[in-house]
Amino acid sequence: MNLVILNNTxxxxxxxxxxxxxxxxxxxxxxIYKASISKKPLTKNDIQNLYEWKNxxxxxxxxxxxxxxxxNSKLTVINKLKNSDVLDIxxxxxxxxxxxxxxxxxxxHIIKPTKYPIYDxxxxxxxxxxxxxxxxNISNTSINNxxxxxxxxxxYLPFIKSQNIKDIKKLDEAFFAFGQFLNTRNYASLLx
Numbered sequence: 001m002n003l004v005i006l007n008n009t010x011x012x013x014x015x016x017x018x019x020x021x022x023x024x025x026x027x028x029x030x031x032i033y034k035a036s037i038s039k040k041p042l043t044k045n046d047i048q049n050l051y052e053w054k055n056x057x058x059x060x061x062x063x064x065x066x067x068x069x070x071x072n073s074k075l076t077v078i079n080k081l082k083n084s085d086v087l088d089i090x091x092x093x094x095x096x097x098x099x100x101x102x103x104x105x106x107x108x109h110i111i112k113p114t115k116y117p118i119y120d121x122x123x124x125x126x127x128x129x130x131x132x133x134x135x136x137n138i139s140n141t142s143i144n145n146x147x148x149x150x151x152x153x154x155x156y157l158p159f160i161k162s163q164n165i166k167d168i169k170k171l172d173e174a175f176f177a178f179g180q181f182l183n184t185r186n187y188a189s190l191l192x
Contacts, residue, residue: 014163017162018165018170021175021177022170022171022173022174022177024178025173025176027056027176028056029052032053036048036053036114037054040074041082041083042110047071047075047110050110051103064102071099077095082111082112087108087125089098101148103150106119107143108119117168118172118176120179121138122176122177122179123175123176124151125153125182127156127159127175127181129178
């Protein structure tokens, strides 16, 4: 048997936190992510696979239409940005202004996966928790797109850059796993 228990020990270093919680990360079809994320140039199929991975399943008709019209139609732009040494974030924001915050940030991650972490409700929840802020009401629908982008670009990204994180994917995995854990509401006895 492979049994895991959590014990209530203070982790004072972000790297220790990342190492511990990334081991508890579990997300389906991780091989799909790994097979597509570093490809240069990206194909429409790579983009499709990555968004289905992020979605956790095939895309709905509405999401597929959005992917085709707002992202895949700009594959040349995406590959140009991916191949550039330095990403012009203003060009990116202008080109993809009509995407939802989560999809826009995920596309940013697809373009520069070692520079831009993934964003979702679990990441947001973890960030607020470790900064001793109210995280209890964070959900997929509790924050509007503008607030999500503002949080990502003005708080989360500067924090990540200030920590000199070497493995963005491992950070994503740790924050995702811990954010999911907080969302289960089974954390109380472990965090007291």
